[in-house]
Amino acid sequence: MRAVAGAVGVTLVLAPxxxxxxxxxxxxxERYDSSGQGGPFRSCTADSVxxxxxxxxxxxxxxxxxxxxxxxxxxxxRRAARR
Numbered sequence: 001m002r003a004v005a006g007a008v009g010v011t012l013v014l015a016p017x018x019x020x021x022x023x024x025x026x027x028x029x030e031r032y033d034s035s036g037q038g039g040p041f042r043s044c045t046a047d048s049v050x051x052x053x054x055x056x057x058x059x060x061x062x063x064x065x066x067x068x069x070x071x072x073x074x075x076x077x078r079r080a081a082r083r
Contacts, residue, residue, distance in 0.1 A: 006080030010073040021065040028058035 031044040034052035044051035 002083065003077040003081035007073045007077030010076040011069075014069040014072065018066055018069050021062040025059055025062040028053070028055040028062065030054060 027041075031051050031053040032040075033042040033044050033048040033050065035049045042048075044053070
């Protein structure tokens with residue numbers, strides 16, 4: 001029971017970080033028009049002057065944050081189970 005409580009506790013504490021990483025991944029994986037015209041999230045089209053993206057380091061960071069949180073929750077559960 002302590003293992004489950006430890007894992008759930010860590011998961012709840014890290015939930016905002018997980019949500020930010022999960023929502024940040026799709027934004028980082030798109031190509032955007034970086035000319036400044038049409039808003040900050042205008043998709044890159046044939047008439048775009050300048051395009052930016054995808055941002056691979058940000059995508060990798062999002063994946064690592066989610067995996068790190070999952071591993072931390074598993075570690076907390078195992079540690080609580082040993083006590």
